[in-house]
Amino acid sequence: MPVGMIERVGRNTNNTLAAFGDFCVFVARTILWIPTLFRWKNLRLLFPQMYEVGVRSVPVIAVTGAFIGMVLAIESHTTFKTIGQEYRLGSIINLSVVKQIGPVLAAVMLAGRIGGALTAELGTMNVTEQLDALRVMGADPIRYLVVPRFVACVLLTPILTIYSDLLGVIGGWLISVKFLGVPDAPYWYYSAQAVDNYQIFEGIVKSIFFGGAIGLISCYKGFTCGAGASGVGRACTESFVMSFIAIIILNFFFAQMLKEIYIAVYGIKGIF
Amino acid sequence: MSLIELRHVSKRFGWLVVLDDVSLAIETGKSIVIIGASGTGKSVLLKHIVGLLKPDEGEVWFDGQRIDTLPERKLMDVRQRFGFLFQMGALFDSANVAENVGFPLVEHTHKAPDEIREIVQRKLALVGLPDVGKKMPAELSGGQKKRVALARAIALNPEVILYDEPTTGLDPIRSDVINELIIKLQRELQVTSIVVTHDMNSAFKIADRIVMLHEGHIIFDGTPAEIQKTDHPVVKRFVLGEASEMELAEIGKVAGTAPSPPIREIEGK
Numbered sequence: 414m415p416v417g418m419i420e421r422v423g424r425n426t427n428n429t430l431a432a433f434g435d436f437c438v439f440v441a442r443t444i445l446w447i448p449t450l451f452r453w454k455n456l457r458l459l460f461p462q463m464y465e466v467g468v469r470s471v472p473v474i475a476v477t478g479a480f481i482g483m484v485l486a487i488e489s490h491t492t493f494k495t496i497g498q499e500y501r502l503g504s505i506i507n508l509s510v511v512k513q514i515g516p517v518l519a520a521v522m523l524a525g526r527i528g529g530a531l532t533a534e535l536g537t538m539n540v541t542e543q544l545d546a547l548r549v550m551g552a553d554p555i556r557y558l559v560v561p562r563f564v565a566c567v568l569l570t571p572i573l574t575i576y577s578d579l580l581g582v583i584g585g586w587l588i589s590v591k592f593l594g595v596p597d598a599p600y601w602y603y604s605a606q607a608v609d610n611y612q613i614f615e616g617i618v619k620s621i622f623f624g625g626a627i628g629l630i631s632c633y634k635g636f637t638c639g640a641g642a643s644g645v646g647r648a649c650t651e652s653f654v655m656s657f658i659a660i661i662i663l664n665f666f667f668a669q670m671l672k673e674i675y676i677a678v679y680g681i682k683g684i685f
Numbered sequence: 686m687s688l689i690e691l692r693h694v695s696k697r698f699g700w701l702v703v704l705d706d707v708s709l710a711i712e713t714g715k716s717i718v719i720i721g722a723s724g725t726g727k728s729v730l731l732k733h734i735v736g737l738l739k740p741d742e743g744e745v746w747f748d749g750q751r752i753d754t755l756p757e758r759k760l761m762d763v764r765q766r767f768g769f770l771f772q773m774g775a776l777f778d779s780a781n782v783a784e785n786v787g788f789p790l791v792e793h794t795h796k797a798p799d800e801i802r803e804i805v806q807r808k809l810a811l812v813g814l815p816d817v818g819k820k821m822p823a824e825l826s827g828g829q830k831k832r833v834a835l836a837r838a839i840a841l842n843p844e845v846i847l848y849d850e851p852t853t854g855l856d857p858i859r860s861d862v863i864n865e866l867i868i869k870l871q872r873e874l875q876v877t878s879i880v881v882t883h884d885m886n887s888a889f890k891i892a893d894r895i896v897m898l899h900e901g902h903i904i905f906d907g908t909p910a911e912i913q914k915t916d917h918p919v920v921k922r923f924v925l926g927e928a929s930e931m932e933l934a935e936i937g938k939v940a941g942t943a944p945s946p947p948i949r950e951i952e953g954k
């Protein structure tokens with residue numbers, strides 16, 4: 414029995430490592446093909462994806478952003494008011510929106526919206542042999558399908574994040590100033606003090622990597638999905654879960670790394 | 686010298702052995718038909734020939750070059766010499782029919798859009814579908830999809846065409862037209878054809894040579910005339926379309942009733 418268990422653990426480890434190796438090869442090949450995308454003939458592949466990833470995500474991203482800002486205002490107002498600091502409400506709301514919650518939730522939202530769609534689309538192409546058809550006709554499916562989707566994700570996630578941040582800032586301001594009666598001037602004064610260019614830059618840099626992770630994971634899951642409609646369904650679920658985990662983990666490492674860079678460049682600075 | 690050669694090819698999926706030491710050589714300009722029960726690995730065999738699947742053991746050669754070990758980029762060049770009709774068509778469902786048929790032309794040639802449109806039109810007419818260019822694959826019937834896929838497979842005038850069940854799902858008249866098309870391509874353009882089919886009529890009509898695959902092995906390899914005279918029980922039953930007692934017993938097992946005798950009796954009357 415113990416031998417069987419060890420064997421099982423060994424096999425699982427092996428499979429996991431093999432899958433991770435496959436994923437790395439997939440990533441490497443995607444990156445190697447990127448330069449070819451910027452030839453005129455191939456650019457036509459990019460624009461439909463930009464539309465799909467970017468334009469079509471605008472509504473959900475707007476809603477996500479606005480409500481994050483509004484909820485943050487409602488929740489922190491009580492606490493800040495108790496200690497008589499509601500003038501400083503802007504600092505915490507806008508800092509959270511721009512630096513942490515905004516980029517992360519926007520990425521999670523995108524993982525759900527475009528990640529699911531990409532996995533379903535490529536997975537369906539996989540199980541109906543359309544990927545094989547591409548290969549046979551001499552078009553590498555990674556160049557043809559993955560690269561444009563990956564590039565669209567990398568380019569547009571930061572832009573969507575900025576948009577989401579903007580609506581978060583507006584949402585927070587709306588609730589704080591218009592409904593909870595925090596005066597306008599101090600609200601913006603303390604916001605500007607808390608959020609400097611570096612914080613905004615931090616959110617955007619992260620979102621580029623979040624976008625890349627979403628694109629690569631969703632495409633990979635589509636390419637390796639099991640047979641039939643059930644295989645595609647399972648791949649979609651896995652793709653979302655994996656993207657989510659990747660976002661959370663990347664966020665942790667970026668928090669640490671970017672903080673160190675910040676300290677190295679600007680020295681330590683308090684928020685309040 | 687043979688154009689395509691499989692040497693001792695074995696392929697497994699997990700525990701399932703699909704091909705077991707299969708060797709097959711195919712000459713230039715010939716039509717070879719591959720028959721065999723559903724699920725014996727005919728499609729898997731075709732995919733080995735264009736490098737979509739790699740053998741676990743053995744070698745695949747094409748035109749004096751070993752291709753199962755070629756990197757993907759080099760394979761691309763080799764594959765341009767092939768046309769492949771997939772069993773389910775594998776049309777790109779995000780593109781319309783004309784874009785599907787024109788895809789290999791756009792990818793591999795520098796022809797002007799007008800010229801491509803004209804070729805697409807000609808290929809679609811060849812498979813009897815001159816008016817569907819603007820439609821999406823989802824709007825076509827199963828048989829129409831298959832014919833569009835065939836038009837796409839022959840768009841580049843390939844030297845070798847692999848047909849995975851070209852006539853399944855077509856009415857008898859249309860099947861015959863496709864048979865004639867396959868023969869015509871072979872006669873006039875010296876195309877090498879490899880046809881997987883369950884349709885014995887079409888097999889007899891097209892084939893210079895018939896190969897039967899059974900449980901991972903090639904159990905018959907000969908001309909249409911030879912297969913009609915064979916004594917091999919499995920081959921004979923396949924050609925005549927008769928199930929064995931054992932296969933009929935499966936129906937009984939599923940239904941929970943007595944096996945074959947009743948069915949045989951009805952047939953006998």
Ligand SMILES: Nc1ncnc2c1ncn2[C@@H]1O[C@H](COP(=O)(O)OP(=O)(O)OP(=O)(O)O)[C@@H](O)[C@H]1O
Binds near residue numbers: 698701722724730772
């Ligand atoms: N990619 C794959 N992964 C796992 N198993 C596979 C794969 N492709 C094929 N198989 C298995 O290999 C066997 C042979 O499949 P194949 O599609 O070649 O059959 P076939 O002879 O073409 O049958 P049919 O006449 O029904 O098309 C089947 O049992 C199938 O389940």
Ligand SMILES: [Mg+2]
Binds near residue numbers: 727728729772849
């Ligand atoms: Mg098949």
